[in-house]
Amino acid sequence: MIVVKFGGTSMADAAAIRRAGEIVRTRLKREPIVVVSALSGVTNQLLQVGAQAVEGQLVPAMATVQALRERHLNEAHALLGDTASGLEVAGELSSMMDELAALAEALSVLGHGTPRAMDKIAALGEQLSSLIAAAAFREMGLAARHVDARDVMRTDERFGKAEPQPELISEAARRVLSPIIRAGQVPVLGGFVGATAQRVTTTLGRGGSDYSASLIGAALRAEAIEIWTDVDGMLSADPRVVADARLIAEIRFDEASELASFGAKVLHPSTIAPAVKLGIPVYLFNSRNPAGTGTRITFEAPHRPVTAIAGKKNVTVIKVRSARMLMAHGVLRRIFEVFEQHRTSVDVVATSEVSVSVTIDDTTYLEALLNDLQPLGDVSVERNRGILALVGSGMSDDSQAMARALAALEGARVHMVSLSASGINLTLIVDGDQVDPGIRRLHAAFFGRQVA
Ligand code: ASP
């Protein structure tokens, strides 16, 4: 059994949904369970409807409801036509849209939306898309069967970002999904959506469909999880910066996590952790290029010195200098406590005997941070810095990698360097405007071709 998950762009319209169906067809022997996202952009639109309604802007909210109604009905019609199933699906879609309109009106009267009400709205995207996909797959001759995700994905009551309950999900998956598979059918369910013990609708947080796929895969000990998006897989660098970035055939989970923290948007590795931890491989594939080889993410992919080059801009460096640190203890704790108090996560750290430098991305609480750091030493701030990172779990075993990286960056000012003890990355803090050229130079040094 495998889990096949289609993201929003792989569900964007009738043509995309048909492509998804063809992909499922090629997997039938492996007993697929299909998990789908909402049609692309729909979750954002739904949340916007909720927000506008709460602010009393019912007219634009209803205009969006109408646009959503038309889009779903049009795509469903393109897939199903006026068949009996087409009419049935159209009826169901319509009543879901009526429910959305009623919810929007209620929220605008209340002038207030609870997370619980917002989840009811946000969940509609996957409820609509899964219904359409299941019917479309059947129309294509696949024995697809729609499953309400709320029958499987049990969560707690933290609306907006509910915590899944793996044991209950396992039990429900065996009870609801396994018999469908045994009957030779293909279950199709929406990702992202869950329900509490009282069957109140919840959502798993943005991007939650990958999480759903991973949880279901883990629950049923799937052989593999396939995540279908609109890119070929993970690349050795951001292709907008490095034109000849390469597809990474196989990447370790920790490397993928590191890359995600640099904004690699393909997927958020924490969402696939439940499956990867059980040794279930997760593949990334492009639904527009189904013949592609994709990227395989596992815990035990080989250690390489450099798997990818990443970078980010708009990084702020905070330095605390104090002669009192010399031979003192507890100073680091006091410094980091300040960051903890102001809920600011620290990224790169470099220390000397008399100074500590840290980088942060989020400057929301910068002023408060600086105030509270003041008593601990001389504090200075450097804005518009950037981070360059060489990500590779074998980095620390390769004595030449660091020399090569520094040589590639010759001439650029390097403000901080940090090699993580786990060897997962070598991080260099440079001027913000050196990030893109730096990525190109490092990529050329480690992957060849293209010069900065
Ligand atoms: N549709 C949801 C979102 O946009 C969940 C997902 O696509 O993963 O966040």
Ligand code: MG
């Ligand atoms: Mg999505």
